[in-house]
Amino acid sequence: MLTAPVILIASFAYLGLLFAIAYYGDKRADAGRSIIANPYIFALSLAVYCTSWTFYGSVGRAATSGIGFLPIYLGPTLMAALWWYVMLKIIRISKQNRITSIADFIASRYGKSQMLGGLVTIIAVVGIIPYIALQLKAISNTFSIILHVPEIAMVGKESPPLFLGDNTFYIAMLLAAFTILFGTRHLDATERHEGLVAAVAFESLVKLLAFCAVGLFVTFWLYDGFGDIFSRAAQVPELGALLTFGGAAGSYTTWASLTFLSMAAIMFLPRQWQVTVVENVDERHLTKAIWLFPLYLLAINVFVLPIALGGLMHFPSGTVDADTFVLTLPIAENAPWLALFAFIGGLSAATGMVIVETIALSTMVCNDLVMPVLLRMKGLRLTVRRDLSGLLLGIRRGAIVLILVLGYLYFYLAGEAYALVSIGLISFSAVAQFAPAIIGGIFWRGGTRIGAMGGLAAGFLVWVYTLLLPSFAKSGWLPIGFLSQGLFGIDLLKPQELFGLSGLDDIAHCLFWSMLANIGCYVAVSLAKRPSAAEHGQATVFVDALRQSGATAGPRLWRGSASVNDLLSLLGRFLGPERAQEAFESYARNRGARSLESLAADASLVHHAESLLAGAIGSASARVMVASVVAEEPLGLDEVMNIIDEASQVLAYSRQLEQKSRELEAASQELRDANQRLQELDRLKDDFISTVTHELRTPLTSIRAFSEILRDNPRLDDAQRAQFLGTVIKESERLTRLINQVLDLSKIESGNAEWHSSEIDMREVVDDAVAAVSQMFKENGVQLEVNVPRALPSIVADRDRLMQVMLNLLSNAAKFCKRPGGKVSIALARQDGFLRVDVTDNGIGISDSDQEMIFEKFRQVGDTLTNRPQGTGLGLPICRQIINHFGGRLWVQSRPGEGATFSFTLPFNPAQAQSLAA
Amino acid sequence: MIRPSIKGQRLVALFLLGFLLLNYPLLHLFAGPVRVLGIPILYAYVFAVWALLIGLMALAVEKGDD
Numbered sequence: 001m002l003t004a005p006v007i008l009i010a011s012f013a014y015l016g017l018l019f020a021i022a023y024y025g026d027k028r029a030d031a032g033r034s035i036i037a038n039p040y041i042f043a044l045s046l047a048v049y050c051t052s053w054t055f056y057g058s059v060g061r062a063a064t065s066g067i068g069f070l071p072i073y074l075g076p077t078l079m080a081a082l083w084w085y086v087m088l089k090i091i092r093i094s095k096q097n098r099i100t101s102i103a104d105f106i107a108s109r110y111g112k113s114q115m116l117g118g119l120v121t122i123i124a125v126v127g128i129i130p131y132i133a134l135q136l137k138a139i140s141n142t143f144s145i146i147l148h149v150p151e152i153a154m155v156g157k158e159s160p161p162l163f164l165g166d167n168t169f170y171i172a173m174l175l176a177a178f179t180i181l182f183g184t185r186h187l188d189a190t191e192r193h194e195g196l197v198a199a200v201a202f203e204s205l206v207k208l209l210a211f212c213a214v215g216l217f218v219t220f221w222l223y224d225g226f227g228d229i230f231s232r233a234a235q236v237p238e239l240g241a242l243l244t245f246g247g248a249a250g251s252y253t254t255w256a257s258l259t260f261l262s263m264a265a266i267m268f269l270p271r272q273w274q275v276t277v278v279e280n281v282d283e284r285h286l287t288k289a290i291w292l293f294p295l296y297l298l299a300i301n302v303f304v305l306p307i308a309l310g311g312l313m314h315f316p317s318g319t320v321d322a323d324t325f326v327l328t329l330p331i332a333e334n335a336p337w338l339a340l341f342a343f344i345g346g347l348s349a350a351t352g353m354v355i356v357e358t359i360a361l362s363t364m365v366c367n368d369l370v371m372p373v374l375l376r377m378k379g380l381r382l383t384v385r386r387d388l389s390g391l392l393l394g395i396r397r398g399a400i401v402l403i404l405v406l407g408y409l410y411f412y413l414a415g416e417a418y419a420l421v422s423i424g425l426i427s428f429s430a431v432a433q434f435a436p437a438i439i440g441g442i443f444w445r446g447g448t449r450i451g452a453m454g455g456l457a458a459g460f461l462v463w464v465y466t467l468l469l470p471s472f473a474k475s476g477w478l479p480i481g482f483l484s485q486g487l488f489g490i491d492l493l494k495p496q497e498l499f500g501l502s503g504l505d506d507i508a509h510c511l512f513w514s515m516l517a518n519i520g521c522y523v524a525v526s527l528a529k530r531p532s533a534a535e536h537g538q539a540t541v542f543v544d545a546l547r548q549s550g551a552t553a554g555p556r557l558w559r560g561s562a563s564v565n566d567l568l569s570l571l572g573r574f575l576g577p578e579r580a581q582e583a584f585e586s587y588a589r590n591r592g593a594r595s596l597e598s599l600a601a602d603a604s605l606v607h608h609a610e611s612l613l614a615g616a617i618g619s620a621s622a623r624v625m626v627a628s629v630v631a632e633e634p635l636g637l638d639e640v641m642n643i644i645d646e647a648s649q650v651l652a653y654s655r656q657l658e659q660k661s662r663e664l665e666a667a668s669q670e671l672r673d674a675n676q677r678l679q680e681l682d683r684l685k686d687d688f689i690s691t692v693t694h695e696l697r698t699p700l701t702s703i704r705a706f707s708e709i710l711r712d713n714p715r716l717d718d719a720q721r722a723q724f725l726g727t728v729i730k731e732s733e734r735l736t737r738l739i740n741q742v743l744d745l746s747k748i749e750s751g752n753a754e755w756h757s758s759e760i761d762m763r764e765v766v767d768d769a770v771a772a773v774s775q776m777f778k779e780n781g782v783q784l785e786v787n788v789p790r791a792l793p794s795i796v797a798d799r800d801r802l803m804q805v806m807l808n809l810l811s812n813a814a815k816f817c818k819r820p821g822g823k824v825s826i827a828l829a830r831q832d833g834f835l836r837v838d839v840t841d842n843g844i845g846i847s848d849s850d851q852e853m854i855f856e857k858f859r860q861v862g863d864t865l866t867n868r869p870q871g872t873g874l875g876l877p878i879c880r881q882i883i884n885h886f887g888g889r890l891w892v893q894s895r896p897g898e899g900a901t902f903s904f905t906l907p908f909n910p911a912q913a914q915s916l917a918a
Numbered sequence: 919m920i921r922p923s924i925k926g927q928r929l930v931a932l933f934l935l936g937f938l939l940l941n942y943p944l945l946h947l948f949a950g951p952v953r954v955l956g957i958p959i960l961y962a963y964v965f966a967v968w969a970l971l972i973g974l975m976a977l978a979v980e981k982g983d984d
Binding site: 066067070074077078079080081082083084085226227228230231234240243244245252255256259287288290291294295298302305 | 925926929930932933936937940941942945946948949950951953955956957958960961964965968969971972973975976979980
């Protein structure tokens, strides 16, 4: 049967199992194969939120207020939805800055202030002590109940002697020993305890199973399911009220304030911070926990009301404490093994909370309270001691014992006056004081150190006055008149009706006044004074945490000189020389340095050392210690602003530079193309010049030859003389024409030609051209035929230039047409918005291969040896340039022996073309 | 890297929804002594909303599109 030895053995065996799990977890972590690196273990470890309060206290609360126990679990569910923005950011910040506790977080955010860290630690320790007392009370009550199986013994109200005569004291010390074993076996810079997390997750599973086992037992064994329990309860007049939102569940204000409190608690209870932020392996686990964790809460709460109702209906009113129904119902129904399972479940809930909470608190006490003080005491000469890691562990162990002793004392002094949940709510209200400084700190740049200090201090004092002191008064340790008449008998100072505010329950009342004082001071004081450089720097690091990568956080705002060895030995003193050496070597490897000696002691290394140290002794102390070995030059606010300005300017410049270089590349490409074109043109020009000089030399040579003949032979007869002079004149004319044309072409090509555009009728141009060449055609016996439509739209062009084109084409036609029987025709026609002019001859024709060549400069078709054509070879190129200039086209169609047709097009005057189309 | 995204916005919307459904005045609509299938309507309502919220949060977190 269930005897004391069995219970004790079972309890110790269970604790032994937990320790084995923790040990295994640590081993696996050291081997690099973590057993906690998955979201399910993470979510289960978050369930350390569910303590004796949940396991025993919820039923007690439900027995008096129906579903009034639920806001404590609905709050975290709602909060989980906001984790995506809030918790992820906190985790990111903490990882970037190696923050290991709430005190460290707040201190670090507000300029690495040691004062602030200390204040937060005090608030956390004082605030959590009632909560630890709650666990002690639950363990000690349930322990004495299960020892008396099969009777149901209620713990007497008379107090046993303090300390050594009291079982609860031994329980507290046992828990302290257990916590020390779990949490402070060695010092780790990250403060992570993988084994512990594994054990806590296991405990969460056990308490859930135990509670659900009792729930199923009550609901389906003692009764016929949910419907049955509720129907029966509804028939009992006193129980009917528990099923509605009447007076029993308290007002909606209570409901809302409990929801708010639990929202703050799920984030800012030191143990929640420990498992959520510090022990977090991977951010993605948190995102999955957003729904897994609320699911756990839902599961562990389904049976609370059935157990409470079952207990109330089973036991005569007032004989059994509703906080113990989870245990006493199985005992009363003769299910001792289920009772033992329930007891183990309750033990899980309590030990999980106590262990994680005290570890988190001891880290804070050590890093943010004791170390800063010790480091300031110059007499201790701590800053020059070789190895301080032992001292750090000692302080933490001492803190764990101290916290449990304080918890025990609170239990002893005030524990009996309250139900479990009411004690827990006192702690929740204390922890809620962190909310403004943390939430404000990560979203609002303007929060300052003294603002946070003022807010925290004010909120904490109001909490002490309106909630903590009354809890002592109710237990008789302060005069009860303090409650009923107010401080010094002043009515307005009644702690639970401050300034006459009545109608709220004590929690909502405290929450209102403390939040008013806290947020009010935080905002008002923050706005009253400009932040310092350090505060400004940290505010940016925190608020912009999601924008910057880990590497860039922090080190920039630093200026000074340091040596690698100094930093290494400093680190060695706190972490142990081997760990420090290891940490620096891995840092050197990451930076690509070959050895420690080749490392530069730059801002980045100093920052790295500081954050390593921050893990062990807190950011504020780390700041002080690093400063002691590094010659730093303080940065003023102006300088920080300058650095930030410079950085943003550099950023802007580099963007501009990028743009410029892109533009430059495009420009250089254009230049390359232009250069290529130039080279091509240059080559063309050389060709042109050599051709021109050649063409010039031919007439010059003949002029010179004939002139010399005339000079050397004065006795030439007149007829011959006249013939020679005629040749000289003809060649000179040819030379002039050639030079004129060269000039003309070069003008057109260079764009320097003058154009006198006007609206002209092409028919008139044709008429004039025909008139001009008619004499020549007649002389050569060439027949000219003109084919012009009656009406044609006008075109815009230079009349003289078009005349030049027409004359050139006609004289070419006359030159090359058949002799005799030459025939030339001109035709004007409309073609797709263009005017088309054809000049056709019946001459020898041009072969396909020559058709494009004739438009090149100085190219003339024909055998130059036998049949030297007249002309300069520039006429057609000039014509083509002119027609192109007016937006038209000039080409030739021909077959050898069948004559040739030179055609060109010109666009109609656009204005007129439109009006014609319309 | 996890960035604030449509997921985050959906979760905030769920927070607001949950806060509305689980507080006065909507909560008051279910505060009476009515029972559904033998279960008090208040109890049934709160747990149903709770379960619904968790389901929607799971959907918001796990749904692939970011």
